[in-house]
Structures are given as C-alpha cells and as structure tokens.
Amino acid sequence: MGQQISSDACGMERRIRTVAGSYLDLEKHVCQANEWARLCPIPKTLQLRFRILLNEDEWSQECLPFIWELHDVVKIEAKTLRRYDESTVAEPRPLSVDQFYRIYCFLSDINDCSVAATQSIIADTHEDDAECQICMDQVxxxxxxxxxxxxxxxxxxxxxxxxxxxxxxxxxxxxxxxxxxxLTSWDQQDHAAHVIDLVARVYEVFDTKQHR
Incomplete structure (x- = not known):
C-alpha cells in the first residue's frame, strides 16, 4: 500500500514538472482551472475559484518572470463559492504553487472524464456507430x-x-x-465513481496545510 502511494506521488511530481512552465503559463493555468472548476459536475451547489496572490511589497512586477518560483513570492488563493450567487462559503485558502498544480491536474482529469462520459452517452444514441463493420452485430x-x-x-x-x-x-x-x-468501455457508473474520487482528491489537497 505504501509503495503504491509513493508511486502515485512520484507520478504526480513528474506530471507537475511537465505541466508547469513560466509565470505566464501559471496565469493561463489559473484561468483554465477556474473554467474546469465551473464545469465540474460535483459538488452541485459549490465550486472552487482561484486567483494569483503576489508579494508585491518585496518584489517588483518586472522581476516576477524570474523569481516567481521562489518560496512565498507567489501564492494561489482558493475559495469555495456557492454556484447560484457566487457568495463565499468560507475563508479563502492560500495554496503553494505546487498545491495548486496538484489540484490543476485533478481538475484536468475530471474534465477529461466528464467529456468521455458525454461522448459515451452520445455513442449510446448512435448504436450503429458502435457495431463491428464486418458482422454488424458485436461491439x-x-x-x-x-x-x-x-x-x-x-x-x-x-x-x-x-x-x-x-x-x-x-x-x-x-x-x-x-x-x-x-477499445475500453466504461459505463456511466464507472465515470461517475472516478469523478467522485478525483473531486475527493481535489478537496484533500485543498484542506492540506502548506508545507513551510
């Protein structure tokens, strides 16, 4: 079990290194994360929203592209909003860049899973497209x-x-x-269960205290 957790953690670290780039990339990724959070199917009444927090007292805007990865220079504010009126549920939480990218990766997976589930539903309405082109019987x-x-x-x-x-x-x-x-086939229950698991991981990162 411990080995599996260690393997998952290493895989996430590699993924973050692949995704993360420049400060401009971070700005784009925060916007993308907000869109994915808006589209996330659960929780139905709540959603996360992110924005970049800068320590402008110590660093000028011109220096950011070069020093933004230094500890405490850039944080990501994450807050939970009610979907119907966008009111804040609790106090915003400051995330490290690493924590943000963990959530970003999980939100990306949730979006991919939701898209796949939608495509599966569309495919179910076009059963002929799913039939073997030789026997016209099997999937x-x-x-x-x-x-x-x-x-x-x-x-x-x-x-x-x-x-x-x-x-x-x-x-x-x-x-x-x-x-x-x-071709692999996931039914709607498989997709739903996977999304629920991914959302749980998002909030697990969200509730984790920053490493000092």
Whole structure:
C-alpha cells in the first residue's frame, strides 16, 4: 500500500514538472482551472475559484518572470463559492504553487472524464456507430491505424489470412501490437465513481496545510 502511494506521488511530481512552465503559463493555468472548476459536475451547489496572490511589497512586477518560483513570492488563493450567487462559503485558502498544480491536474482529469462520459452517452444514441463493420452485430473492440474498427473475433479471423484492413485494404504492419488499439468501455457508473474520487482528491489537497 505504501509503495503504491509513493508511486502515485512520484507520478504526480513528474506530471507537475511537465505541466508547469513560466509565470505566464501559471496565469493561463489559473484561468483554465477556474473554467474546469465551473464545469465540474460535483459538488452541485459549490465550486472552487482561484486567483494569483503576489508579494508585491518585496518584489517588483518586472522581476516576477524570474523569481516567481521562489518560496512565498507567489501564492494561489482558493475559495469555495456557492454556484447560484457566487457568495463565499468560507475563508479563502492560500495554496503553494505546487498545491495548486496538484489540484490543476485533478481538475484536468475530471474534465477529461466528464467529456468521455458525454461522448459515451452520445455513442449510446448512435448504436450503429458502435457495431463491428464486418458482422454488424458485436461491439467494436479493435481500431486499426487507418481508423477502421471491428470486434476482436472478426478482426482475428480476418487477420489470420490477410495483412490488410478489411475495409480500405491498407497494409497492417507486422508489429501488430504497436499498431492496433484496444477499445475500453466504461459505463456511466464507472465515470461517475472516478469523478467522485478525483473531486475527493481535489478537496484533500485543498484542506492540506502548506508545507513551510
């Protein structure tokens, strides 16, 4: 269990290093986080909002692009608002840049999950689009580089004697495992459970005291 937590923490650190950039990037990411928080489906009555706090007493605006990552130069204020009137629920919380980016990454995942759930609902209303293009019966499970997709049974039966796509006849590379994608299927309950878990992680970071 401890090893899993350590692995997750290392993965988050790597992700933050990849996402975080310049001070201008931080400004853009704060705006993006506010949009994702607004679109976040839960809690239904509350949302988070962020803004940058600057220690302007010690540093001039011109210096920020160079020293913004120094401790206590820049903080992110996070507050909880009621959605219906945008009134503040509690005292705003100051976050470190690292804490903000943890929340930013979780909000990004929540947004991706919500988009995927919406696409899944749309796909359910177009069942014909989900059917194998060979048997027209089973659900698509395999996607080729040419974007044509089939159920596993039909594809493997075809591929046993052919090296091209059944539809467009494009060659299928020998390194099949690297060129064929397996489709995964999450139902709405899976998406909802994952979003709830991610939101819990957001508020876990939100409620964590800053490291001095």
């Amino acid at each position: 698509k499970q395999v996607v080729l580089p040419c974007a044509h997709s089939f159920c596993q049974s039909c594809f493997h039966t075809w591929n046993a004697q052919n090296t091209t796509c059944p539809i467009c006849r494009r060659d299928i590379p020998c390194a099949l495992d690297d060129e064929v994608w397996q």
